[in-house]
Amino acid sequence: MKRSFLLFFAALVAAAAPLASHAAELDEALACGESAHQFIGDLANQQLIDPEPMRVESNSINAFQPARGERLTAFGFTAFAVVGFEQDDPLFKSGKGEPLAKSAYGAVVFGSVEKVQAAVTAAGSAAIVHHVGPHITAIFCKRR
Structure with missing residues (x-):
């Protein structure tokens, strides 16, 4: 029983490994040391x-999935x-209102x-945390 559990657990970890390789952490970039x-x-x-x-929000914030x-x-x-x-950057589209900042990302x-x-x-x-909706x-x- 213990051996079969260990084999099952090893197979589960092996199966999940490819999925874990597709995770990208944004923590370093969200230290706020770069441009949008x-x-x-x-x-x-x-x-x-x-x-x-x-x-694209009216404040020019572009949302990417x-x-x-x-x-x-x-x-x-x-x-x-x-x-x-980022203002005057062709990577981003402008909204109809006043931009939130010259450069903002998150x-x-x-x-x-x-x-x-x-x-x-x-x-x-140094990132700002803002409530958007429930959770x-x-x-x-x-x-x-």
Whole structure:
């Protein structure tokens, strides 16, 4: 019985290994030391996100979804979108209103504001944590 459990567990780990290789952590980039162009451009070049925004907000924030089969995480939370905008950059589309900042980027994750804020603080990131909806939180960096 113990041997069969160990064999089952080993098979489970082996089966999950390819899935784990498709996870990309955004933590380092969310320390807020780069531009929106670098953040979104790097993810697009690595084919981790769809390079076409799925949505453009009036404040010009562009939302990009992970590429099919890719998993993005931020501070241990699953990111279901990354966002960004950089003024006068052809990588981004402009909205109809006033831009949020000259350069802003981040991730939208599943998790409560309190838990996400605790993880961001523990990591020493300068990112801003913002409530979006029930158990949906944005983590973003912006330059004036």
